[in-house]
Amino acid sequence: AQSVTQPDIHITVSEGASLELRCNYSYGATPYLFWYVQSPGQGLQLLLKYFSGDTLVQGIKGFEAEFKRSQSSFNLRKPSVHWSDAAEYFCAVGALEYGNKLVFGAGTILRVKS
Amino acid sequence: NAGVTQTPKFQVLKTGQSMTLQCAQDMNHNSMYWYRQDPGMGLRLIYYSASEGTTDKGEVPNGYNVSRLNKREFSLRLESAAPSQTSVYFCATSTGVRGYTFGSGTRLTVV
Numbered sequence: 001a002q003s004v005t006q007p008d009i010h011i012t013v014s015e016g017a018s019l020e021l022r023c024n025y026s027y028g029a030t031p032y033l034f035w036y037v038q039s040p041g042q043g044l045q046l047l048l049k050y051f052s053g054d055t056l057v058q059g060i061k062g063f064e065a066e067f068k069r070s071q072s073s074f075n076l077r078k079p080s081v082h083w084s085d086a087a088e089y090f091c092a093v094g095a096l097e098y099g100n101k102l103v104f105g106a107g108t109i110l111r112v113k114s
Numbered sequence: 115n116a117g118v119t120q121t122p123k124f125q126v127l128k129t130g131q132s133m134t135l136q137c138a139q140d141m142n143h144n145s146m147y148w149y150r151q152d153p154g155m156g157l158r159l160i161y162y163s164a165s166e167g168t169t170d171k172g173e174v175p176n177g178y179n180v181s182r183l184n185k186r187e188f189s190l191r192l193e194s195a196a197p198s199q200t201s202v203y204f205c206a207t208s209t210g211v212r213g214y215t216f217g218s219g220t221r222l223t224v225v
Contacts, residue, residue: 009154032211043218044157044204051212090156094211099164100145101172102214104156 002027004093006105013081014113021076021108023091027098033074034092034102035065044090050074061085086112117141118217120205126223127195135190135220137205143215145208146188147172148180150201151219157204163188195224 005024013019025031035047048059055067065076074091091105121136137146144165149157149172159172163182177199179191192199205217 004156006156034214044216046214049212092157096211099162100208100211101147101159101162102157102211104149104158106154106156 002093002095002098002103004091004103004105006089006091006108008108009106010109010111012111012113015083016080019076019078019081019085019110021089021091021110023074023076023105025072025074025091025093027072027093027095029095029097032094032096033065033067034094035059035063035074035076036090036092037061037087038090038107039087047076047089081110081112083112083114086110118205118207118215120203120217120220122220123218124221126225127192128225129196131195132191132193133195134192135203135205135222137188137190137217138186139188139205139207139215140186141207141215142185143207143209144185145210146182147206147208148178148188148190149204149206150174151204152201160190160203195222197224200224 003026033050036044047063050057050067058064088107088109090107092102094102118139147162148160151157158174161180163169166185181189203220208214
């Protein structure tokens with residue numbers, strides 16, 4: 001079965017520090033990969049996505065992610081975190097072979113210390 | 115504005131009551147989905163509709179029914195609400211796996 005693992009439930013970083021959120025997937029197909037962000041009480045906002053091509057993808061708000069097929073990973077990074085980045089982050093995976101359904105990870109809650 | 119509209123935004127039900135969550139899209143997408151979000155579990159697929167006239171179960175369909183009324187509308191019904199159905203419900207549409215659009219969510223509490 002398809003699955004997505006976000007190993008870190010909570011992460012706390014200082015404002016201005018770098019950030020890496022981990023995402024690993026198990027898919028028997030060529031995956032499409034996504035990162036979403038959700039502020040408290042809000043809906044989901046797409047940060048970035050990977051379909052094919054360059055394995056380093058740039059997104060909104062200064063985020064980037066790197067697809068590593070050999071490690072089945074799609075980790076999200078940001079060089080310098082701002083207090084406004086505090087939110088919950090979800091990795092999601094889909095594949096044409098499994099219809100158009102997305103499978104989500106459990107999420108990582110990011111706290112930013114000032 | 116184009117998008118996905120969910121109603122209501124908030125709802126409190128008593129155990130055993132029924133209700134229908136509404137979702138409407140004006141994006142002309144074929145596929146529509148209902149997800150539920152629970153703390154520490156991410157979003158889980160309840161039901162989906164690949165096109166008008168078709169519906170299929172997702173990961174957590176028990177206790178729910180759906181209706182794809184037309185291309186625009188996809189409703190989720192709780193026939194007899196239970197406290198375990200307290201959750202935030204998201205409707206989404208897509209043109210394919212590449213392009214998802216989510217609604218703003220319905221926060222449901224069952225007491």
